[in-house]
Amino acid sequence: MSAAVHLLRLDPLGSLTLRRFAPLHAVWDIGMLALAAGTCATAAGVWSLGRYNSWLLSLHGLALGAFGMIGLSPLVRGPLGFRPVSLLFVVMSVSLGAFAFGAVQLLRSGTAERWLLIVAGAGSIGFSFSFFAVGFGWIKLGAPHSYWIWMSCYFGFCAMFMLWLALRLLSQHLCQSGQREA
Secondary structure, X not given: OHHHHHHHOOOOOOOHXXXXXXXXXXXXXXXXXXXXXXXXXXXXXXXXXXXXXXXXXXXXXXXXXXXXXXXXXXXXXXXXXXXXXXXXXXXXXXXXXXXXXXXXXXXXXXXXXXXXXXXHHHHHHHHHHHHHHHHOOOOOOOOXXXXXXXXXXXXXHHHHHHHHHHHHHHHHHHHHHOOOXX
């Protein structure tokens, strides 16, 4: 949902087709969505504490929640530089990549799930390098809406990974409980 709000927020002056769906207080809504997603990721990490390097999932959730708090905090006024935001994104992407690489070690070699985790981990680490480089000004993004597109790509990437992870854990639970049909 956050990726969609980011993309709908692109043109504040005018795209008639997309802008009418974007809320007027998009920063507040993005903050609420990020805080809710961060809370869920932190809860998932705490719920499976001690298994599967779940503390990395909790770290991802805490950084995502901190990103959400930036938009909700009354202490943040006016424009905010991208460096603090990019560092939160670095923490989010590194922790998610490390979580994916840690999960790879638990699977048999050659399985499709193993390759998907390797690609997801590499993609997340790639995002972390890009967030770091842009945050410190080594790479300049052209227009201001490039930041929104870029963050939307990362949020979409995270959403796909988290949904896949949830479906995988659900199917494992169903297999263990004997409820899954052949």
